[in-house]
Structures are given as structure tokens and as C-alpha cells.
Amino acid sequence: MLYMKDLLELSRFCFLSLLSDSSQYVIDWALTWHTLMFQPKHDDSYTQANASMHYALKFQLFLDDLPTLESLKRSRPDLYIDILTCRSCENQLEDFMHLFMCNKRRVRMQQILNSYMRHLTTKIKEAGDNAKRDFSTQINKLNSLSCWSFSSSNWSSYSLVRGCLPSAFLEVFMELDIPRLTVMNVIAAIHNNFIHKFRKRIWNPRSYDKGLWEQAMNITSKLKNSPRPKGLPKSSYLPYSSLPPPTHVISRDSGTDWLKNSMQYGLKWFDHISGFMGRLMVLLNNSFCRMECRF
Structure with missing residues (x-):
């Protein structure tokens, strides 16, 4: 008291x-x-x-x-x-x-x-x-x-x-x-x-x-007890909880689940790498076409 x-x-x-x-x-x-x-x-x-x-x-x-x-x-x-x-x-x-x-x-x-x-x-x-x-x-x-x-x-x-x-x-x-x-x-x-x-x-x-x-969401006890990442602004750090719950049977491979969900729901990092790979394929295709023309 x-x-x-x-x-x-x-x-x-x-x-x-x-x-x-x-x-x-x-x-x-x-x-x-x-x-x-x-x-x-x-x-x-x-x-x-x-x-x-x-x-x-x-x-x-x-x-x-x-x-x-x-x-x-x-x-x-x-x-x-x-x-x-x-x-x-x-x-x-x-x-x-x-x-x-x-x-x-x-x-x-x-x-x-x-x-x-x-x-x-x-x-x-x-x-x-x-x-x-x-x-x-x-x-x-x-x-x-x-x-x-x-x-x-x-x-x-x-x-x-x-x-x-x-x-x-x-x-x-x-x-x-x-x-x-x-x-x-x-x-x-x-x-x-x-x-x-x-x-x-x-x-x-x-x-x-x-x-x-x-x-x-693959938020394990180890992850919850780990220190919060430092030096990452909110705008660029993707919380685990932003991943939508999977609609399919959950795999035991958490890394695979995370990747599948990212591909399925089009998260920012996956959109970025998809766009990059698409542009890379276009550049490579154009390069091969120019090489064929020379021959």
C-alpha cells in the first residue's frame, strides 16, 4: 500500500x-x-x-x-x-x-x-x-x-x-x-x-x-524472443505478419511456405525481383537477336 x-x-x-x-x-x-x-x-x-x-x-x-x-x-x-x-x-x-x-x-x-x-x-x-x-x-x-x-x-x-x-x-x-x-x-x-x-x-x-x-505466419517462439531488428525503417521492413494465411495445406518447411505465400500474394520484394528478371530476359533476348543478325 x-x-x-x-x-x-x-x-x-x-x-x-x-x-x-x-x-x-x-x-x-x-x-x-x-x-x-x-x-x-x-x-x-x-x-x-x-x-x-x-x-x-x-x-x-x-x-x-x-x-x-x-x-x-x-x-x-x-x-x-x-x-x-x-x-x-x-x-x-x-x-x-x-x-x-x-x-x-x-x-x-x-x-x-x-x-x-x-x-x-x-x-x-x-x-x-x-x-x-x-x-x-x-x-x-x-x-x-x-x-x-x-x-x-x-x-x-x-x-x-x-x-x-x-x-x-x-x-x-x-x-x-x-x-x-x-x-x-x-x-x-x-x-x-x-x-x-x-x-x-x-x-x-x-x-x-x-x-x-x-x-x-511462421512466428515462432524463437522469433518472438529474438531482438527486434535495428536500423530498418518501417517502410522497407516487411513484417512476418503481413503474409496472408496460407489457403493450402501447411508444409513443415517454413521457408518454402513463406516463399509460396510471397509468390501467391505478390509481395513487394517478389514483385521487384519478378520485374527485374523480366527486364533481364528482354535485354538478353535483344542481345541474342543482334548477335544472330551479325552472322
Whole structure:
């Protein structure tokens, strides 16, 4: 929490000023930080690698640091061309917002949010039953939050996905006399479940679609991890991603595929060499004709 104020001044958190109803969705930064740092208990099947991936994804969401295509275009413009669109819907540019607004994933994303709300509701009912208190008011308050549905202008749902959690989550439990730390642990565990579902049902399928396209474009892991070429102006450097996907059966010979696609789609370098060879043949033919005339 020490550097939270400095962190929130970064441009990646400018969405906070766009919350349409800040009185309803007031972010509790103590809860948010507790959730980010929360380490859930796992069984033996959950390896350290799984835990690390989960932890990394949680912070990537919070910091808007996922390697979306728009992000990759900025970091590797030599591989990902500007006009490249989402590999799932192939219709819109893929930025962070598009991850859950994409028409190929929107239903699944809404289902994940509904599950999030159901988990919270279940815990409120359990707390109310244990305290022998009426919990209908708390459930109505929770269900009325604007973060449970998506739209391009609903920044509260965007905030929830980022992991910026509202104080209302705490209030509905504490009104039932549940200790604050206990409530924070419950909410953090439910949010971790949301992160797990986001990875499994949104991020992994999206990455699979992108991976298929990269395979067709011969963008290998080695190529992605290689340094970006230096000293080449954009106008003369041909990104691998400008090659259209092959319509024929993909060969294992990546060099052959690249050449075939270049010939089929008439890329600049192939047009240039074709023109040069054509002019050369004309010159040679004229030379032979003159030689024949001399004899």
C-alpha cells in the first residue's frame, strides 16, 4: 500500500475517473491490495508453476499488462502489423477491453461474472444464517451493483475485471457482523476463483487462436524472443505478419511456405525481383537477336 498513490497516477489507471457512478462503485484499495497479495491454499495437484501463473495473471490484469495484440504491436511492430485484428472474431482490434467485449467470448465472460456474483451471494446467505439475521437487504445491495454486466461504457465491470474491488463487497458482509479480515479473505478467495476461470475460459482459448495464426505466419517462439531488428525503417521492413494465411495445406518447411505465400500474394520484394528478371530476359533476348543478325 506504500506506493499505491504513485501507482494510481499512471495512465493505465485513468479509467478510474470514468466511473459513471462513483458513489455506487467506490474502490476499497485495502481490499484490492489484500486480494492481489492473497495466497490461496491448494491441494497437491496444484503445482508451484500453476501458482506462479495465477499470481502473474492477477497482476497483469490489475496493471493492464496482458500481451494483447495492441500491446504486441507496440513492442514488436516488426512481427505484428497495425491492421491485425482479434484472432477470435477477426473483426475488432484486440485491446484489453476487447478481451471481454469480443462477440466470441462475451457470453462466457458474462457467465463468469454471474458465477462471481453467485459465490458472493452464497457466502452472504451462509453468514446471515449463522448470525440468524435477515440477509435480503445485503443480497439486493450486492445484486444492484453495476459491475455485473458489460458494455463499452460500463467502467465498473472493467474495474472489477482489473481487480479494483468495491467497498460494497465488504459492507454487505460487515453489516452481518462478520470480522473485516475474515470478509477480506473470503472475497479474495472468490476473486481468485474468478481469475482461474478467466484464464481457463477466456485467456487460454484466446491465446490458442492467436497461436494458430502465429503458426501459420511462421512466428515462432524463437522469433518472438529474438531482438527486434535495428536500423530498418518501417517502410522497407516487411513484417512476418503481413503474409496472408496460407489457403493450402501447411508444409513443415517454413521457408518454402513463406516463399509460396510471397509468390501467391505478390509481395513487394517478389514483385521487384519478378520485374527485374523480366527486364533481364528482354535485354538478353535483344542481345541474342543482334548477335544472330551479325552472322
